[in-house]
C-alpha cells in the first residue's frame with residue numbers, strides 16, 4: 001500500500017565508475033573553481049597529492065589533518081588554511097571524517113565541496129554535519145554543507161582494509177534500514193534503501209574473500225551512493241541516536257559502533273515497523289532482519305560486542321541517560337520512560353549476544 005508522502009530531491013551531481021577520478025578537471029571547471037584546497041587524513045596524503053598533481057595550478061594546497069568526529073580545533077585550522085590559501089573550493093578525498101571536515105569549512109564560508117569518497121560512510125550525499133567540542137558531539141543540517149559534486153571511483157576503495165570495508169558497509173546499511181521506518185520515509189527512498197542494502201550485502205562477503213574484487217568494490221560503492229542518498233533525504237532514528245551518543249561521548253570508532261548496535265536497534269523497532277523489517281530481510285536474503293544483520297557482521301569477522309570496541313560496562317548507565325535525554329524521532333517511543341529498555345538493549349550490545357525483538 002502506498003502511503004501519502006512528500007519528497008524533496010537534493011541538488012547534487014554524481015559521477016560514478018572505475019577510473020572516474022580522471023574526470024576531476026572537468027568537474028572542477030564545472031564548479032568554476034580556480035583554487036581548490038585538498039583535504040585528507042594523514043594516512044591518505046598520497047591520494048591527496050595525486051589529486052593536487054592532477055589539478056596543477058588549480059590546487060591551492062593540501063590540508064591533511066582530518067580526524068574522526070571533526071574536533072572544533074581541526075575545523076578552525078582547516079577554515080584558516082582555506083582562507084589563507086585563497087581557496088574557492090574544497091576537495092575532500094577520503095572517508096566520512098574528511099568529508100566532514102569539508103563540511104565544517106563549507107558551513108563557515110559557503111565554499112563548494114567536491115567529494116571523492118574512499119569508504120562507505122555516505123556523508124557525501126547528506127546535508128548533515130557533525131562537530132565535536134569539549135567532548136560533546138553536535139550534529140546539524142545545513143544546505144551549504146551538501147557536496148555539489150561527488151566522484152565515486154571504486155578504484156580508490158580497493159585498498160580499504162577488509163575489516164573497515166565490512167564495518168563501513170554496515171554503516172551504510174544502517175542509513176538505509178532506518179530510512180525505511182523514518183518519519184518522512186517515501187517510496188522513492190524505499191526503493192533505493194532496498195537496493196542499497198542488497199548491493200552491500202552482496203559486496204561485503206565478496207570483499208572479505210578477495211579485497212581486490214573490483215565487481216564487489218563497485219557494488220559496495222553503488223550501495224554507498226544508494227544508502228547515503230537515503231540518509232540525506234529522510235530522517236534517522238534510534239540507531240543513529242545511540243551511535244552518535246556512543247561515538248561522540250565515549251569516543252568509540254564510528255563504523256564499528258554502527259555495526260554492533262544496528263541489529264539491536266532494528267530488533268527494538270521490529271514490532272512497530274513490520275514492512276521495513278520485511279524489506280530489510282528480503283534485501284539481506286535472510287528470514288529475520290535483526291538476526292540477518294547480526295550474522296552479516298559476525299560471519300564477516302566484525303566485532304559484535306561494544307566491550308570489544310572500547311566501551312566500559314560502567315559507562316552503560318550514562319550512555320542510556322544521554323540517549324533518552326534528547327531522543328531523535330523513532331517509530332517506537334524512546335524517551336525517559338523507556339530508559340530501562342534502552343539500558344537493556346545497550347547491555348545486550350555490550351555483551352555481543354544476538355538481538356532480541358520486543
Ligand SMILES: NC(=O)c1ccc[n+]([C@@H]2O[C@H](COP(=O)([O-])OP(=O)(O)OC[C@H]3O[C@@H](n4cnc5c(N)ncnc54)[C@H](O)[C@@H]3O)[C@@H](O)[C@H]2O)c1
Nearest residue numbers: 041043069095096097118119121123126128157159160254
Ligand atoms: N554527516 C554525515 O552524513 C555522515 C555520515 C556518515 C559518517 N559521518 C562521519 O564520518 C566519520 C566516519 O567516517 P568513516 O567511517 O568513513 O571513517 P574515516 O573517514 O575516519 O576513515 C577511517 C580510516 O580509514 C582510512 N581510509 C579511508 N579510506 C581509505 C582507503 N580507501 N584505503 C585505506 N585507508 C582508508 C582513513 O584515513 C582513516 O584512517 C564519523 O565522524 C561520522 O560521524 C558523517
Ligand SMILES: O=C(O)CCC(=O)CC(=O)O
Nearest residue numbers: 100128129130139240243
Ligand atoms: O557526524 C555526522 O556528521 C553525522 C553523522 C550521521 O548522521 C550519520 C552516521 O552516524 O553515520
